[in-house]
Amino acid sequence: MPEGARVLDVGCSDGTLLAWLRDHRGVDGRGIEIDAERVARAVARGLSVVQGDADRDLAEFPSDSVDVAILSETLQAMHRPARVLRELLRIGARAVVAFPNFGHWRVRLALLARGRMPATPSLPASWHETENIHLCTVADFRALAREEGLRILGEAHLAGWRRVPPAQANWRADHALFVLGRP
Amino acid sequence: MNLAPPPHRVLRLPGVLSLDSGGSLAAPAVAFETLGELNARRSNAVLIAHALTGDQYVASPHPLTGKPGWWTRMVGKGRPITPERHFIICANVLGGCMGSEGPASIDPETGRPRALGFPVITIADMVRAQAGLLDMLGIERLLAVVGGSMGGMQALQWAASYPDRVRSVVAIATAASHGAQHIAFHEVGRQAIMADPDWRRGNYLAEGTRPARGLAVARMAAHITYLSEAGLTEKFGRRLQERDQLGFGFDADFQVESYLRHQGISFVSRFDANSYLFITRAMDYFDLAAAHGGRLSQAFMATRARFCILSFDSDWLYPTAESRRIVQALVAAGRHTSFVELQSPHGHDSFLLDCPAMNRVVDGFLRAVEAEL
Known part of the structure; x- marks a missing residue:
């Protein structure tokens, strides 16, 4: 993250990431979050966060108004993930997207062995309570980026706190992070 | 009924105040109260704008009723707006009846109360009078202008009328225009x-x-x-x-x-x-978008102020949808904006009542503005 960058954090929760980026990278941050309690906590930290629905309210943000748009652990809760990605790259020149990998071996094993929707450490909620309606795998995300013509500028994958090489990410990583650029 | 005028603190603005109606007022009186001290850099002034039936006694006892100020939950020692850090100013609006020029003031030409001879004023006129008061107090730039309901309208108007004179705007339970209802x-x-x-x-x-x-x-x-x-x-x-x-x-x-x-x-x-x-007429005439070519975002293009917009879930007079409209315009204008709908069962009056979440939000917002100084 460049020093002093303009950043929009979509689904910023209580602003933990934005506050860190402000305090350690001097970023000029803004956020949007759907949950009122979390917004109130973020604003009380002095962050510019508006209560809103990313599926609907991103359209109001002007084009090219930030350097980097972040979508952290939120993609899978969007009604229209592809449209949200396009919006991120309209508002910002770059997008950083992090999401839980549904291709992780634990997920596959749970479904294969038990025939039940998986509840894993990174996706703990049961199928009927989860906010996550559009889960995807690392391979799914790469395919979507290709279909949308988005450029993958970088990627990083984690299993716990250990890095996983991209080639093995689809089955070994529990979390994935992509840096996207415009077509 | 005893209507002996209480000793309000009053300044008369120099010269003539021109009004939206085309009319004017010569040397209008502006009654106000202050709390705290202006710092050496003159950077800690907070203007509180009051609602329809409010007055300048925001955190000091009301001279007629003897009741405590109308916003002691927000303003005062240990509150988000505090004389310990801020120089707090609250003026009776133009048209009011607590010492500012209004229909009960004596017309110097006739020696009688102005009554309906008083010109119809607007929210922007109220803000002009406040700006005149700040000129007299030697305050070029406000740390914040803060208001609920009609006070929120004035706070928004401040950013449009005097974009360089406000570092931040807190507008609570308000709207950018009055609708039919x-x-x-x-x-x-x-x-x-x-x-x-x-x-x-x-x-x-x-x-x-x-x-x-x-x-x-x-x-x-x-x-x-x-x-x-x-x-x-x-x-x-x-x-x-x-x-x-x-x-x-x-x-x-x-x-x-x-x-x-x-x-x-x-x-x-x-x-x-x-x-x-x-x-009430001034409020009915308020339409910030119409005054800016029909686009509300245009009202916020010139300012660099940070905005904090708050609504209450049980407020049906100025419901969350009205605040959202303001927020959409602010976001479109590229302004730094915070917005949250707070929970409170008390309807529009919620902004005057005990709401810890409101205090936390306003406190954090103001501290962030101060940290940027």
């Missing part, structure tokens, strides 16, 4: 006042009467809009007032009737009926 409720209030025979075509002060019944009815009707249905039901329900059964008459059988009558009567002792007409 707002105007309709206000018209009921105005008609109640004007239907009172003691109104005397506005000349009641000169003729020694007071349209007390009309003003009380206006207040009663308006007061309902400040509450929520759930709040009214919880507070009163169908409970009877000091009786065990229905009276089969038109006394105040129900507690809610007694409550509203009390609200009306106590209001009359501290407010001027013509001021009520002029100030």
Whole structure:
């Protein structure tokens, strides 16, 4: 993250990431979050966060108004993930997207062995309570980026706190992070 | 009724104040209160803008009622807006009746109360008068302008009229324009006042009467809009007032009737009926988008102020949708904006009542603005 960058954090929760980026990278941050309690906590930290629905309210943000748009652990809760990605790259020149990998071996094993929707450490909620309606795998995300013509500028994958090489990410990583650029 | 003028703190603006109507006021009086001290850099001034029936006694005792200030939950030692850090200014609005130039002021040309000879004023005119006051106090730039309801309208207007004079704007439970329902409720209030025979075509002060019944009815009707249905039901329900059964008459059988009558009567002792007409008119004329080519975002293009917009889930007078409209315009204008809908059961009045979440949000917001200095 460049020093002093303009950043929009979509689904910023209580602003933990934005506050860190402000305090350690001097970023000029803004956020949007759907949950009122979390917004109130973020604003009380002095962050510019508006209560809103990313599926609907991103359209109001002007084009090219930030350097980097972040979508952290939120993609899978969007009604229209592809449209949200396009919006991120309209508002910002770059997008950083992090999401839980549904291709992780634990997920596959749970479904294969038990025939039940998986509840894993990174996706703990049961199928009927989860906010996550559009889960995807690392391979799914790469395919979507290709279909949308988005450029993958970088990627990083984690299993716990250990890095996983991209080639093995689809089955070994529990979390994935992509840096996207415009077509 | 004792109407001896209390010793308000008043300055007269130098020269002539030009108004949106095309009219003007020569050397208008502006009554105000301050708390705290202006710092050496003159960077800690916070202007509080009051609502329709508010006044400058935001955190000091009201000289007529003896009650504590109207926003002591937000303003005062240990509060988000505190004399320990801020120089707090609150002025009675133009058109008001607590010492600022209004329809009850004496017209120097006739020696009689101005009454309906007072010019129709707007929210922008109120803000002009406040800016004139700040000039006299030697304050070029505000740390924040803060207001709820009509005070929020003034706060938004400040950013549009004086974009370089505000570092931040806090607008609570407000709207960028008055809609048909707002105007309709206000018209009921105005008609109640004007239907009172003691109104005397506005000349009641000169003729020694007071349209007390009309003003009380206006207040009663308006007061309902400040509450929520759930709040009214919880507070009163169908409970009877000091009786065990229905009276089969038109006394105040129900507690809610007694409550509203009390609200009306106590209001009359501290407010001027013509001021009520002029100030409600100013609110009805408010339409910030229309004044900027029909695009609300245009109103916020020139300023670099940070904005904090708050609404309450039970407020049906200025509901969250109105705040959202403001937020959409601010986001489109690229302004740093914070917005949250707070939970409170008390309807529009929530901003005046105990709401810890509101205080936390305003406190954090103001501290962040101060940290940027």
